Amino acid sequence: MSDSGNPSSNCAGLASLRWLIVSFVIVVADRFTKYLVVDNLAEFERISLLPVFDLVRYHNTGAAFSLLADAGGWQHWLFTGIAIVVSAGIVWYQWNLPQKGCHTLATGLALVLGGAVGNLIDRLMQGYVVDFLLLYYRDWHWPAFNVADSSITVGVTLIIIDSVFFERERSKTAAPE
Numbered sequence: 001m002s003d004s005g006n007p008s009s010n011c012a013g014l015a016s017l018r019w020l021i022v023s024f025v026i027v028v029a030d031r032f033t034k035y036l037v038v039d040n041l042a043e044f045e046r047i048s049l050l051p052v053f054d055l056v057r058y059h060n061t062g063a064a065f066s067l068l069a070d071a072g073g074w075q076h077w078l079f080t081g082i083a084i085v086v087s088a089g090i091v092w093y094q095w096n097l098p099q100k101g102c103h104t105l106a107t108g109l110a111l112v113l114g115g116a117v118g119n120l121i122d123r124l125m126q127g128y129v130v131d132f133l134l135l136y137y138r139d140w141h142w143p144a145f146n147v148a149d150s151s152i153t154v155g156v157t158l159i160i161i162d163s164v165f166f167e168r169e170r171s172k173t174a175a176p177e
Contacts, residue, residue, distance in 0.1 A: 016095045019110040022114065026151045027121070030115070033146065046134070053136075055132055055134070056144050057132055083120040086116055090112060102166075104158050104162040107158055108156065112151070114155075131145055131146050
């Protein structure tokens with residue numbers, strides 16, 4: 001008896017390699033843009049590009065939105081450990097995803113993985129993450145972010161879209177009649 005009719009039994013194998021390449025491209029883009037910022041801007045320097053958008057150079061020792069940035073150093077190891085565990089979990093999960101019907105989920109996971117690894121490299125090499133994109137309006141500003149953060153945000157959005165709109169359909173297709 002063959003499992004080929006069950007979408008969840010199709011091992012992703014080579015298809016997973018494609019998603020790892022997407023993650024790798026995100027890491028390379030993140031590293032390259034951070035290199036350009038570090039090489040061309042002093043810390044806290046700002047270059048205004050638009051009335052609501054600046055390039056900056058901030059060193060973030062915390063998590064998203066600088067959460068726990070002033071916690072005294074222990075947070076570095078906490079966020080490093082979380083990034084390693086999450087990245088390993090995504091690689092394992094991605095490798096075991098079905099080949100069919102999971103493109104949105106696989107893309108989201110690949111983007112999250114690329115962003116997590118990009119920021120993990122910063123934490124391991126420097127002890128902080130380089131953030132350089134700053135959106136603001138008058139006195140209000142969004143916390144500075146980078147390519148890795150953007151990738152994680154888009155990836156999580158795709159994972160949510162997949163779970164809200166596509167997971168139910170896959171479950172119906174995979175359910176025995």
